[in-house]
Amino acid sequence: EIVLTQSPGTLSLSPGERATLSCRASQSVPSSYLAWYQQKPGQAPRLLIYGASSRPTAIPGRFSGSGFGTDFILTITRLEPEDFAVYYCLQYGSSLTFGGGSKVEIK
């Protein structure tokens, strides 16, 4: 089973700042089949990124994904107030596993 480790556990930032979240896999994720989700309190997760770097049309351009192999990054270029949430990575190249999540909180 591929284990995903997300860091940092919590990131404290101000609106307008840049957020960089990491997702590290215990072994290479086949074909970079990695997705990112955003979850706000009381809501279901929302898909932000798939295939490591592809963005659904409804997702704002300030969200971007990168990486391959075992190291993946989600970047939010300028945090908006609605971006403060918990972010999860999901690998779907070998069965499915979620990372433990990273919380982006207001500083």
Added chain:
Amino acid sequence: EVQLVQSGAEVKKPGESLTISCKGSGYTFSYYWIGWVRQKPGKGLEWMGVIYPDDSDTRYSPSFQGHVTFSVDKSLSTAYLQWRSLEASDTAIYYCARRHGDYIGDWYFDVWGRGTLVTVSS
């Protein structure tokens, strides 16, 4: 609009059985895998498994195999998650989610239900 609508919150006692549901609309329900995801209070997401409505092909995560059962009713465009004997540790929110497509590159979940809170307490 593509939607997954889940059944309402449940409160049960240990040892009781339970079935919760997830109804799809706005797309051809039979041809998209439905997954189930658990989220314990204050914790992260755990993949439980998936079911293909057209033929009920089912894949369980090893962590959940034998403890839950997935089923579907294609005529109702509804997927079900069933427990025969609940435990207190089953207390969680359970989400259903649609897999984007059949090809492995599309195996991420693109549409989610709002979740069903299951509370198991004596």
